[in-house]
């Protein structure tokens with residue numbers, strides 16, 4: 001009796017240390033025998049002068065598909081002691097890298113390198129505008145780069161903590177006749193961006209909902225990479241990021257009666273509905289019931305990403321249909 005009470009107590013202690021969920025049911029607790037099973041096999045580690053390396057992917061995708069560990073292992077070297085890495089990685093872990101954020105530099109190539117490597121602002125990668133095969137890495141992927149600033153997406157804030165930032169050399173926009181004219185991205189540069197994003201997204205299993213424009217996560221302040229950035233092409237040709245299904249968009253469009261929409265669109269009830277839909281999709285927004293500046297900028301960011309032909313910040317029928325189609329395809333759980 002005393003023994004079994006001890007084991008139950010031990011189980012609870014071990015279990016409650018390892019999880020944030022409060023275990024209330026005794027039957028949910030791991031059985032003590034689980035702690036006596038054989039130890040996991042030791043993965044092969046290559047040792048050389050520069051450090052320790054896993055030579056194969058030692059993750060177990062059937063248990064946790066997010067433990068892939070390639071390349072070098074960064075760890076402690078406490079004086080007088082030896083760190084043993086033979087049982088690393090533990091199954092209970094995941095990557096810190098949850099997002100890929102795309103930017104344009106609004107500078108030429110030379111200035112981009114100088115600013116991003118010598119000043120407080122930085123990015124993990126810089127995609128240049130030359131036809132070579134080079135892409136510059138400026139920050140270790142395991143470290144934070146300073147590219148996102150004050151930022152939000154769905155439940156996450158301060159996306160510098162959890163993202164890989166990619167800056168693309170591009171001149172941004174010029175104001176002409178009250179309109180913003182954005183510089184296009186050459187084909188060879190888009191191919192570089194696509195290959196880079198695909199590689200990063202695959203390694204960290206970053207979902208399509210988390211591959212975003214800077215303007216998506218900081219709509220009030222930022223316009224980059226702007227409406228010239230070909231999100232649809234990246235989705236169609238490389239399977240990168242989000243895009244709506246045309247048929248679903250048409251279905252939502254067919255449900256809208258233009259005459260009614262024209263009246264409803266400025267009612268507080270509709271505006272709140274639209275603001276809730278934008279928030280649900282991921283944008284940070286206040287449900288004010290008016291087309292305030294923050295909401296207009298959010299719509300502009302949304303259009304720049306998903307309806308780049310017209311990014312006037314006005315919730316028209318097509319924008320509304322696309323937003324609903326996207327919310328259906330990429331539900332925010």
Ligand SMILES: [Zn+2]
Pocket residue numbers: 102103104147214222224
């Ligand atoms: Zn940016």
